[in-house]
Amino acid sequence: xxxxxxxxxxxxxxxxxxxxxxxxxxxxxxxxxxxxxxxxxxxxxxxxxxxxxxxxxxxxxxxxxxxxxxxxxxxxxxxxxxxxxxxxxxxxxxxxxxxxxxxxxxxxxxxxxxxxxxxxxxxxxxxxxxxxxxxxxxxxxxxxxxxxxxxxxxxxxxxxxxxxxxxxxxxxxxxxxxxxxxxxxxxxxxxxxxxxxxxxxxxxxxxxxxxxxxxxxxxxxxxxxxxxxxxxxxxxxxxxxxxxxxxxxxxxxxxxxxxxxxxxxxxxxxxxxxxxxxxxxxxxxxxxxxxxxxxxxxxxxxxxxxxxxxxxxxxxxxxxxxxxxxxxxxxxxxxxxxxxxxxxxxxxxxxxxxxxxxxxxxxxxxxxxxxxxxxxxxxxxxxxxxxxxxxxxxxxxxxxxxxxxxxxxxxxxxxxxxxxxxxx
RNA sequence: GGAGAGAUGGCCGAGUGGUCAAAGGCGUACGCCUGGAGAGCGUAUGAGCUUAAUAGGCUCCGUGGGUUCAAAUCCCACUCUCUCCGCCA
Numbered sequence: 001x002x003x004x005x006x007x008x009x010x011x012x013x014x015x016x017x018x019x020x021x022x023x024x025x026x027x028x029x030x031x032x033x034x035x036x037x038x039x040x041x042x043x044x045x046x047x048x049x050x051x052x053x054x055x056x057x058x059x060x061x062x063x064x065x066x067x068x069x070x071x072x073x074x075x076x077x078x079x080x081x082x083x084x085x086x087x088x089x090x091x092x093x094x095x096x097x098x099x100x101x102x103x104x105x106x107x108x109x110x111x112x113x114x115x116x117x118x119x120x121x122x123x124x125x126x127x128x129x130x131x132x133x134x135x136x137x138x139x140x141x142x143x144x145x146x147x148x149x150x151x152x153x154x155x156x157x158x159x160x161x162x163x164x165x166x167x168x169x170x171x172x173x174x175x176x177x178x179x180x181x182x183x184x185x186x187x188x189x190x191x192x193x194x195x196x197x198x199x200x201x202x203x204x205x206x207x208x209x210x211x212x213x214x215x216x217x218x219x220x221x222x223x224x225x226x227x228x229x230x231x232x233x234x235x236x237x238x239x240x241x242x243x244x245x246x247x248x249x250x251x252x253x254x255x256x257x258x259x260x261x262x263x264x265x266x267x268x269x270x271x272x273x274x275x276x277x278x279x280x281x282x283x284x285x286x287x288x289x290x291x292x293x294x295x296x297x298x299x300x301x302x303x304x305x306x307x308x309x310x311x312x313x314x315x316x317x318x319x320x321x322x323x324x325x326x327x328x329x330x331x332x333x334x335x336x337x338x339x340x341x342x343x344x345x346x347x348x349x350x351x352x353x354x355x356x357x358x359x360x361x362x363x364x365x366x367x368x369x370x371x372x373x374x375x376x377x378x379x380x381x382x383x384x385x386x387x388x389x390x391x392x393x394x395x396x397x398x399x400x401x402x403x404x405x406x407x408x409x410x411x412x413x414x415x416x417x418x419x420x421x422x423x424x
Numbered sequence: 425g426g427a428g429a430g431a432u433g434g435c436c437g438a439g440u441g442g443u444c445a446a447a448g449g450c451g452u453a454c455g456c457c458u459g460g461a462g463a464g465c466g467u468a469u470g471a472g473c474u475u476a477a478u479a480g481g482c483u484c485c486g487u488g489g490g491u492u493c494a495a496a497u498c499c500c501a502c503u504c505u506c507u508c509c510g511c512c513a
Contacts, residue, residue: 043482057443063442064443375452377471
């Protein structure tokens with residue numbers, strides 16, 4: 001959520017920056033108008049409250065002096081004020097929730113340097129690592145490769161759960177587990193993140209605080225009886241974990257890594273990535289989340305992205321890093337780098353991680369503040385990034401490490417996690 | 425699921441209708457003291473809104489309602505935490 005004060009103080013700048021993300025100017029004007037009306041009401045209300053309070057104090061004094069006549073003189077005025085205050089308060093809270101609702105639908109303000117653009121075609125490549133894998137035979141897509149060797153089972157998954165689910169079997173399941181362990185070990189031991197195993201079901205409020213609601217309700221799985229939501233990413237519990245807390249400046253940054261399955265309805269992506277296990281309703285992900293001081297967050301985004309990249313370097317998978325343009329960054333993000341891994345079946349790079357600086361957008365909703373050494377309070381910045389999407393990493397290994405005879409070599413760093421196996 | 429206890433400032437904890445943003449303690453900051461540190465002493469110290477303002481005013485004692493001129497305090501509902509019983513991986 002944006003700070004209404006920022007909008008109020010420099011509406012022109014907000015209009016320009018949000019305009020790059022496709023928010024119409026009228027939306028900002030509407031909000032400013034509501035804000036003005038609300039503040040006028042508050043001022044009026046406050047003077048009535050002040051009068052009522054002084055009447056109350058006067059009554060207390062008169063009662064103490066046993067002056068019943070004096071009390072009766074001003075009692076009616078007090079009653080009248082009380083009624084008026086109550087009805088105005090009702091009206092005010094109606095207006096405030098309207099304003100709040102409007103604010104909840106505004107996306108984060110993009111970082112000034114984010115490239116302007118309409119959609120993913122305007123994203124900018126930042127760097128590449130490795131070369132696209134060359135084969136001296138026709139490589140197979142992972143869905144053929146995995147099905148033939150009994151490692152991936154799409155038919156049975158569809159029988160029990162419908163489309164966009166996959167059963168991993170035998171060594172595929174083992175490799176998935178190995179990848180999870182490898183990634184978490186790397187981030188905890190080398191990069192200094194603390195491992196968290198969070199709940200996978202969260203309150204509606206938690207989804208709201210992390211910006212997944214109200215805008216993306218149709219993207220989420222929820223439980224009707226309890227109104228709990230299955231997490232679409234570990235970012236949700238991790239970024240809301242310190243809700244209503246005040247964190248000491250000296251304890252920052254906080255760095256968390258978490259493995260969880262992610263549940264997404266993938267509404268609106270019909271016909272996209274329909275083959276194989278690229279786009280699933282459930283997938284494993286190792287997620288990185290940081291809480292930082294505002295002045296450090298863009299630097300921390302660079303290091304978080306590097307931490308994620310390193311997973312691919314250890315796995316020796318070719319990738320590139322792109323910066324998303326204003327039209328493609330996520331709702332809560334001010335700046336986003338995507339890491340894309342080379343996938344032979346796509347003959348292209350495919351997203352395997354998305355690293356974002358959310359600035360204070362979630363922290364304001366979740367009320368996560370930091371206490372400065374001089375005692376002042378301000379909202380923390382939060383960042384998140386996949387480190388990495390495990391299912392897509394498995395796919396990348398299958399496709400890039402396949403052999404002529406349809407087997408898959410096991411990357412060096414995973415062998416210890418897989419009982420020494422060199423191929424599957 | 426049943427019974428009971430509780431929720432107050434960064435933390436602990438007092439407060440059962442008006443003089444309470446709220447005692448006391450801890451913590452923190454500054455000062456005194458000291459060769460230095462500690463102890464000790466003194467002063468300050470909740471958040472948010474409004475405002476040119478550290479002036480004034482307003483709101484906030486788990487959440488939401490209600491009673492009252494006036495609610496941390498009384499009434500109702502809910503949420504969460506803890507203890508005991510039951511059930512259970």
